[in-house]
Amino acid sequence: MMESRARSATPPGGIAPALPPAQIATVHEVIARLQEQPGALLPILHGVQDALGHIPDGAVGPIAHALNLTRAEVHGVLTFYHWFRREKPGRHVLHLCRAEACQAVGATALEQHAQRTLGTDFHGTSVDGAITLEPAYCLGNCACGPSLLLDGELHARVTPQRFDALIAAARKA
Amino acid sequence: MSEPVTVHVPRDATAKALGAEQVAAAIAAEAARRHLAVRLVRNGSRGLFWLEPLVEVTTAAGRIGYGPVQAGDVAALFDAGLLGGGAHALRLGPVDEIPELRRQERLTFARCGVIDPLDLADYRAHGGLRGLANALTMDSDAIVRVVTESGLRGRGGAAFPTGIKWKTAQAAQADRKYIVCNADEGDSGTFADRMLLEGDPFALIEGMVIAGLAVGATMGYVYIRSEYPDAWHTFNAALAAARAGGVLGDAVLGSGRHFHLEARLGAGAYICGEETSLLESLEGKRGMVRYKPPLPAIKGLFGKPTVINNLVTLASVPAILDHGAAWYAGYGMGRSRGTLPIQLAGNIRRGGLIEKAFGVSLRELIEDFGGGTLSGRPVRTAQVGGPLGAYIPPAQFDTPLDYEAYAAIKGMVGHGGVVVFDDSVDMAQQARFAMAFCALESCGKCTPCRIGSTRGVEVIDRMIAGAERDKNEALLRDLCDTMVNGSLCALGGMAPFPVLSALDHYPEDFRRAAGDRAA
Ligand SMILES: Cc1cc2nc3c(=O)[nH]c(=O)nc-3n(C[C@H](O)[C@H](O)[C@H](O)COP(=O)(O)O)c2cc1C
Ligand code: SF4
Ligand code: FES
Numbered sequence: 001m002m003e004s005r006a007r008s009a010t011p012p013g014g015i016a017p018a019l020p021p022a023q024i025a026t027v028h029e030v031i032a033r034l035q036e037q038p039g040a041l042l043p044i045l046h047g048v049q050d051a052l053g054h055i056p057d058g059a060v061g062p063i064a065h066a067l068n069l070t071r072a073e074v075h076g077v078l079t080f081y082h083w084f085r086r087e088k089p090g091r092h093v094l095h096l097c098r099a100e101a102c103q104a105v106g107a108t109a110l111e112q113h114a115q116r117t118l119g120t121d122f123h124g125t126s127v128d129g130a131i132t133l134e135p136a137y138c139l140g141n142c143a144c145g146p147s148l149l150l151d152g153e154l155h156a157r158v159t160p161q162r163f164d165a166l167i168a169a170a171r172k173a
Numbered sequence: 174m175s176e177p178v179t180v181h182v183p184r185d186a187t188a189k190a191l192g193a194e195q196v197a198a199a200i201a202a203e204a205a206r207r208h209l210a211v212r213l214v215r216n217g218s219r220g221l222f223w224l225e226p227l228v229e230v231t232t233a234a235g236r237i238g239y240g241p242v243q244a245g246d247v248a249a250l251f252d253a254g255l256l257g258g259g260a261h262a263l264r265l266g267p268v269d270e271i272p273e274l275r276r277q278e279r280l281t282f283a284r285c286g287v288i289d290p291l292d293l294a295d296y297r298a299h300g301g302l303r304g305l306a307n308a309l310t311m312d313s314d315a316i317v318r319v320v321t322e323s324g325l326r327g328r329g330g331a332a333f334p335t336g337i338k339w340k341t342a343q344a345a346q347a348d349r350k351y352i353v354c355n356a357d358e359g360d361s362g363t364f365a366d367r368m369l370l371e372g373d374p375f376a377l378i379e380g381m382v383i384a385g386l387a388v389g390a391t392m393g394y395v396y397i398r399s400e401y402p403d404a405w406h407t408f409n410a411a412l413a414a415a416r417a418g419g420v421l422g423d424a425v426l427g428s429g430r431h432f433h434l435e436a437r438l439g440a441g442a443y444i445c446g447e448e449t450s451l452l453e454s455l456e457g458k459r460g461m462v463r464y465k466p467p468l469p470a471i472k473g474l475f476g477k478p479t480v481i482n483n484l485v486t487l488a489s490v491p492a493i494l495d496h497g498a499a500w501y502a503g504y505g506m507g508r509s510r511g512t513l514p515i516q517l518a519g520n521i522r523r524g525g526l527i528e529k530a531f532g533v534s535l536r537e538l539i540e541d542f543g544g545g546t547l548s549g550r551p552v553r554t555a556q557v558g559g560p561l562g563a564y565i566p567p568a569q570f571d572t573p574l575d576y577e578a579y580a581a582i583k584g585m586v587g588h589g590g591v592v593v594f595d596d597s598v599d600m601a602q603q604a605r606f607a608m609a610f611c612a613l614e615s616c617g618k619c620t621p622c623r624i625g626s627t628r629g630v631e632v633i634d635r636m637i638a639g640a641e642r643d644k645n646e647a648l649l650r651d652l653c654d655t656m657v658n659g660s661l662c663a664l665g666g667m668a669p670f671p672v673l674s675a676l677d678h679y680p681e682d683f684r685r686a687a688g689d690r691a692a
Contacts, residue, residue, distance in 0.1 A: 037435075038456075038475060039437075039455050039456045039457035039475075040457060041457030041458070042437065042438065042440060042454065042455075042457055043437065043438070045440070046399075046438055046440070067457070076459055077457070077458060077459050080442065080459040080460060081440035081441055081442050081459075081460075082440070082441035082442060083399045083439075083440035083441030083442075084440055084441075095400070099361030099362075099560070100361045100362060100519065100556055100560060100592045100603070100606070101361050101362040101518040101519040101590075101592045102361075103519075103603075103606070104518075104519035104520040104592055104593060104594045104595075104598070105519065105520050105547065105548075136400055136441075137359070137361060137443060137560075137610065137614075138358075138359065138360070138361040138362070138363070138400065139400050139401075140186065140187075140358065140363070140364040140366075140367040140400065140401055140404075141186065141187050141190060141364065142361065142362045142363065142364055142516065142518035142519065142524075142590070142592065143187065143222040143223075143364070143516070143517060143518045143519075143521065143524025143525050144187055144190065144191060144222050144225075144524065145518075145519075147190070149400070149402070152402040154186045154187070154189065154190040154403065155190050156187060156190035156191050157191075
């Protein structure tokens with residue numbers, strides 16, 4: 001039902017694919033902007049994911065180098081946190097709440113509906129590349145569930161019908 | 174045009190999810206079309222979520238509410254004389270008189286939903302910064318004493334006396350100390366932290382500056398979960414306004430004292446709500462729980478003395494410094510002083526935030542405030558205190574919400590989340606979820622938590638399948654025992670509570686399988 005923390009991986013120390021030049025430039029820009037603050041690793045990982053949609057394996061080396069960490073350390077942090085993603089997502093990212101208050105108003109059925117209609121499990125992307133489905137454990141909308149975040153925007157009282165309408169609109173966008 | 178009429182439309186994430194953005198736009202457009210002058214203010218939410226989007230019009234008779242309003246209602250509302258508080262089916266009357274609001278004791282949430290959260294002048298006009306102004310005239314011992322005497326206990330879960338924590342950090346000698354706000358709010362069924370971040374962020378900022386003055390810290394961090402993008406943006410805007418307004422920086426309110434504050438974003442790990450894990454995360458590491466001692470108050474962030482408190486704890490401090498310890502301690506019961514923002518969630522007709530003095534019962538909350546289930550079916554259970562909290566059966570609904578009274582029924586008040594379920598709930602599945610969640614979120618340091626939770630899921634699955642029921646129940650209880658006694662933190666140590674409460678109060682749900690082989 002729920003998956004463990006670790007996902008597919010280039011092992012720490014393994015050979016990471018080289019990044020395209022534009023992505024390299026972005027990674028270096030994020031590092032330069034954020035590296036001076038104490039405990040900079042999480043802000044940098046967020047910065048890279050915000051800019052690129054994910055944290056490519058090729059970003060680990062430059063981040064480790066800038067923060068004077070080993071690549072294994074950066075890899076360890078990256079894989080510890082559920083929010084960080086190592087594979088490129090679809091055009092839209094959907095976080096579906098699976099926690100208790102939403103369960104009490106039909107989240108489990110909605111979850112099955114989402115997986116069936118998108119044709120993917122959690123952490124996967126619909127075949128047309130439109131929607132990446134991620135689980136969330138509470139979005140702070142617990143009096144008006146079921147809840148989801150679509151590209152960072154919260155939606156409340158999501159029935160399967162509303163879900164379909166949201167997805168259809170996102171696919172067109 | 175005449176004097177503009179002030180209209181409030183919330184910018185709270187839940188209100189927006191219910192259409193507040195569209196309503197605000199429709200009001201602006203309709204007013205323009207009719208050449209009517211409107212001053213649109215985007216407030217936080219009052220927490221009456223069944224009425225959101227709740228539009229409030231300021232009239233000579235006070236703020237008149239309309240809700241729940243959809244964009245399509247707006248033209249008709251204008252026709253009905255919205256700007257003068259005119260009659261309409263959605264008219265609720267004076268907002269302060271709405272029964273579910275009037276019957277609350279709003280101390281910490283007094284301004285939430287009332288003011289423009291990013292307007293420092295509005296904050297001041299509603300009593301903001303008076304607590305800090307008082308604190309600036311006091312020595313640090315006196316500030317700690319007021320907080321101690323108020324009886325305030327941590328609202329993040331463990332209910333530790335805040336004054337004692339502050340005293341420890343104050344006494345610690347160091348070149349640097351930190352104040353950290355725990356706004357990870359990982360508990361399902363809770364949204365009090367989020368509402369304040371979006372509805373009254375200056376209260377948190379003021380509370381943290383006061384904490385800094387009390388213990389001698391000049392730097393603070395607010396750790397906000399990544400699942401709260403709206404709160405993150407609003408709070409960062411509030412930080413900028415507080416810096417520009419001289420609340421933060423090198424001359425707090427023009428005094429010679431300094432305090433700097435930054436926000437940091439979590440990354441979707443429930444365990445990072447545990448205080449030492451959160452500190453590891455702030456340091457840029459995996460959120461592995463630390464052994465205590467040393468206490469964070471002695472050796473916390475970057476090895477320095479650190480006060481780490483829940484957001485509601487810190488945001489309660491300004492009013493205490495403004496009105497005094499006795500005022501705050503005058504609310505509540507027993508050793509639970511003051512108020513608790515209760516978050517009524519799940520399958521509930523009138524869900525939302527209810528700030529009440531300790532001592533209120535679940536029955537009052539669920540029946541009187543909440544109006545029963547949303548589905549209209551009977552209430553079967555309520556989980557109180559987040560994913561590590563017990564499932565409380567209706568037979569215990571008269572227990573007063575009080576830390577000690579809940580501990581006595583093997584429950585936990587926690588951060589004040591109440592998640593209501595109707596009679597369609599399958600308690601064996603809820604027990605299974607508690608174990609699965611623990612397995613998913615375990616930091617991995619202790620075997621009982623990491624492995625035990627996975628075993629727990631398997632054992633419950635066997636029970637659900639009807640295999641060797643008694644043997645598996647004994648095994649599950651044994652496993653829970655091992656987790657309770659052999660875990661370093663409350664994730665592994667308390668995940669058994671929802672499981673055991675389900676087993677104790679709803680044994681029939683574990684015995685549904687046909688052909689049970691070991692009756
Ligand atoms: C697994 C786990 C999760 C926790 N999550 C939170 C949380 O999300 N927010 C919070 O304030 N405290 C949380 N706590 C409690 C903190 O460890 C700590 O007690 C609290 O931040 C102290 O602040 P307070 O005294 O003001 O409550 C959690 C504890 C555990 C064991
Ligand atoms: S109980 Fe679980 S989460 Fe807590 S320290 Fe142990 S392994 Fe980590
Ligand atoms: S439990 Fe789903 S939003 Fe809180």
